[in-house]
Amino acid sequence: MAGNTFGTLFKLTTFGESHGPALGGIIDGCPAGLTLDFEAIQLELQRRKPGQSAIVTQRKEADEVQFLSGIFEGKTTGTPIGFAIQNTNQKSEDYNAIQNSYRPSHADYVYEKKYGIRDYRGGGRSSARETASRVVAGAIAKQLLSDVKINAFVSSVGDIFVEKPYQALDFNLIESNPVRCPDPETAERMEALIRAVRKEGDTIGGTITCVIQNVPIGWGEPVFDKLHAQLGKAMLSINAVKGFEYGSGFCGARMKGSEHNDLYNEDGTTRTNLSGGIQGGISNGMDIYFRVAFKPVATLIQEQEVLTNDGRIEVQQGKGRHDPCVVPRAVPIVEAMTALVLADFYLLEKTNKL
């Protein structure tokens, strides 16, 4: 187990710390014969990359993926796809200050207690840099599922929310602003808030909404591996995520059955979609949508108390190049994890009937 593998049939295993020679992964189970669009893969990495706009961390990372196996003359061969991303910007000296101390709401402390050792450089394995590998694999999963449309976007930053239902949004506008919010006016207010927060050396939380369209009826497994349970696990495995809801979500817990039930049309579609496209853990052909909550990044550029490894509380000045708000860069990660979940169920579904 050890937690570095995701998926059963379309299976990603990742390796790598933020400051080792490289990070990467192995995709096992991608069917043979898929012509890969390498530019599209690299584009997803660009969306996740630091330094892409003024409201994200200004760290420089090349984030170029090198494929090592499993591809021949541009096509997948059915053998495992190994890939690596070099860590080109390893300023380990930046982290000497934190070698002997534990930052609040970081994983420093628990890693050291759990393993008796920790790679303190840049958060080691707990760094969100690991998600670059997920984006690579998710980009391939997206290509495998070319009919399925996955659109994630920032639906709130702090107290600023997109008020419109997703049906009223134009997903083509997601990439039109650095916040990745398809509601341009709201995006501007979000961006202003992030800039203000950054000026204070502070950070701010937010939410991402993801909409999945064109999933056929029948994906997902009953009981433990329900489609939404796997999506929930996938999202909760992303750094900084604190909550997941799909369909009516937490609002649904306040409703009556007579309000909540989605009545059928004659063709099997439903008039409303509070179910969020999933019944009993299985896709019903309607849009699947869910929402993910991200806490504010724990690294502040402010003075803050830390615990030293000899049991003292010290004030430390936060420094480094960190994100004031993680959600804009998390959008491609949410999409990637969604694609990985769906690819697994797509393959599994091939085995359910005679």
Added chain:
Amino acid sequence: MAGNTFGTLFKLTTFGESHGPALGGIIDGCPAGLTLDFEAIQLELQRRKPGQSAIVTQRKEADEVQFLSGIFEGKTTGTPIGFAIQNTNQKSEDYNAIQNSYRPSHADYVYEKKYGIRDYRGGGRSSARETASRVVAGAIAKQLLSDVKINAFVSSVGDIFVEKPYQALDFNLIESNPVRCPDPETAERMEALIRAVRKEGDTIGGTITCVIQNVPIGWGEPVFDKLHAQLGKAMLSINAVKGFEYGSGFCGARMKGSEHNDLYNEDGTTRTNLSGGIQGGISNGMDIYFRVAFKPVATLIQEQEVLTNDGRIEVQQGKGRHDPCVVPRAVPIVEAMTALVLADFYLLEKTNKL
């Protein structure tokens, strides 16, 4: 995969439809030498059982578990624990009405589309009756983790919420009322609401909060199998669940880092606990707490439109003996799934250091 197994080292596989001869499961990986308290196991089943109070379904089910293997002279032997619960109250005729139609917001339709066949009696495998097996396994997991305290309770029904923080509640009061809410005044209002809703033939949603105490530092695996990701998956695999949040949850997404960070005390505990007892997916020794949203039960005792399998919309009178609100009976299920997740990490943690 096929979704009927939960866990890696403490592993539960379940079988059974609501109206077959029996349901049950196999627990594989329970360590040898655990003296089982069989009354405690049966007690958990009683908490989940229909007919236990006036505000739950009045179906009669004996729900007595029979252990078939893996136990010798009252102790676990390290071999798989097989168990079965007979279905003694199979009124299949009740369900003839639904044989040819799909009820809104039930899994009828997707099962038939997915598998090309469905056991239409009582929801078949999608029935919440399957959770009885989880409660049995969870009760054993609880006994394995005897130092860990798991307390779940109803924290809202419809718009009625427990306003106090969990620290202000007396968990000994959870079982003092049929709602399983440890805040007696709130419990009364909840009970009244459920009775009113039932009178209308309607149903209502709610939430359950779960608090886990005494988990040592270090449980949970980084990256994909984070402790909260497994808890989230476990909860989302329970029938009718629409959302999961832990620690600050969705509220955390509205906060700033300077408000959200949990500053350390010198002993490694934290002054606040917005993290919810988990950092980077690993327990940090503080209380773990999370909240789970349940939608209102889809079965109404009202007239409602259904889809027939020849593509017509018909009005059908709901009947049967169903829960007006699922959360009181879901409390032991939430605890059971929590225990299963923790038992897995407890065993895995034994393998992480030399």
Added chain:
Amino acid sequence: MAGNTFGTLFKLTTFGESHGPALGGIIDGCPAGLTLDFEAIQLELQRRKPGQSAIVTQRKEADEVQFLSGIFEGKTTGTPIGFAIQNTNQKSEDYNAIQNSYRPSHADYVYEKKYGIRDYRGGGRSSARETASRVVAGAIAKQLLSDVKINAFVSSVGDIFVEKPYQALDFNLIESNPVRCPDPETAERMEALIRAVRKEGDTIGGTITCVIQNVPIGWGEPVFDKLHAQLGKAMLSINAVKGFEYGSGFCGARMKGSEHNDLYNEDGTTRTNLSGGIQGGISNGMDIYFRVAFKPVATLIQEQEVLTNDGRIEVQQGKGRHDPCVVPRAVPIVEAMTALVLADFYLLEKTNKL
């Protein structure tokens, strides 16, 4: 892990000791819509059953399987198939003698050391009675793979070998004699040997050959899950098995490449088949064949030294009703495990191409 599950997509988990209330299992992943032939399943159990002829153990066991779930109106529904076989002949008193001692070449000693506890009645979980569950699951796997022909037979008992190549045998004769050897003359000599050995209170080893026909090209996975590696593991998991070889096997290790290579015909078949129908772990469309070695049963009806649990050597008179030679009854077990391996690869193969 814990070792009670076999397979990934067509997955069997078993439970049960020889002297508990019941044994059985759960089959997860059998595709929906398979019409089951229940008589054929029971027939396979009869082939494994004690007391079926004069040369096997005279224990009486009913060995009737009861299906508990996953089947509706005679067809699989895609949900887990739970089943149980009651233990009707539990003479625990027979085993009191062995409660405090360890029999040579039995698993008594290692179970007690491993788990600190053992169910000493009839070998507990180490009893070959567990294989009844495998035969049930294997019988269903056979029905899933109706085009594939699996024929196992006894190819040697002690020093008496079937000298003919399998192509010269009529598999219809396998069930014509109690030894399950399709070469009638050799079968007679084998039967005489088994009778003589039984008279001495002794036991004798033997081998089983299995031939699989009509497997399409492409089943099996490269690298770790090669088709023959899974077959080997499956066979070696059967009680008393000491060796496995396929194709040219150990003889192949004495040959030169120029003798061993199987030259092609123009249609892709090969002129010889020393490869045993598998190249690089993948079926090549030719017959697959392998041979399995079984040691002589350890339980003798002779005086024998045992180790007591207080560290003394004592002479004990073997008693009970045991098999003088295990291979006749192991034939359906070999076939069952073969079918389980193939069912898994059959399902997996559906996911390998776009």
Added chain:
Amino acid sequence: MAGNTFGTLFKLTTFGESHGPALGGIIDGCPAGLTLDFEAIQLELQRRKPGQSAIVTQRKEADEVQFLSGIFEGKTTGTPIGFAIQNTNQKSEDYNAIQNSYRPSHADYVYEKKYGIRDYRGGGRSSARETASRVVAGAIAKQLLSDVKINAFVSSVGDIFVEKPYQALDFNLIESNPVRCPDPETAERMEALIRAVRKEGDTIGGTITCVIQNVPIGWGEPVFDKLHAQLGKAMLSINAVKGFEYGSGFCGARMKGSEHNDLYNEDGTTRTNLSGGIQGGISNGMDIYFRVAFKPVATLIQEQEVLTNDGRIEVQQGKGRHDPCVVPRAVPIVEAMTALVLADFYLLEKTNKL
């Protein structure tokens, strides 16, 4: 599944074709705090490496492993250990001849049929070059199990066998000759045979015996994951392996129970060890030993008929730099796979008792 992962708790996933940029793998589950001896790892790679002596292939491969993650200041951190070995000697042009044809007893044909595409350069994923990754992981597993002694050696080449029992051999002599046979006189005869075979452009099969000492009582899981079943699968997953036997093996199938049973000493050891150190799938504290059969390498430096992809039979001259006999270089691979199996059971055993 897809077959590129081995192990459950100590888990190796490999990637890489013989002629891509690199091959390598990820080891997940290695406990934290293990100080690695990198020279010992590289030494194992040297043992497997082509060109090491006159009787193996003269291909030149650097085979230097680069570790990419999971190690900090010379110790394992508990996070996944990623590693890569560059392919520095990719002469793809050598393989143009085989692009359109299928060599007898190679995996060319089945790969192309299975996947609809094949990387024909050097055997692609079916190349034994993949085993370099296994040797790296096995070397780490050996270090984890420092008390356990694993010694594999060549026990036969063609018809030349080591006649002495392993107890009469000095394992320190294994590396004293290029054959890796600890019986010097026999080694000389084997070497002469290999040289003669090579001169003819032919190849020859052989066997490897492996002896494991100091395994504590209790490793291995009953039923499906028996210690010898996992060892068997591990061995059968190595290229060119045709058979596996442990303890008395195929000879045991000719014996009587009264000859075969291993009588106990008062301390729980046994006077004989036909069981091969394993009872009921669980180690009993005695030496574990097994034997593995390797077929002759299929690549000949002779004229040979091949099948073209347009369905014709052509005569092709074999060329390239291939091993006349695979067993000398397979010795470290057998040891590596053995170590991987044992590491998994070592970790699992930590979870079996309270």
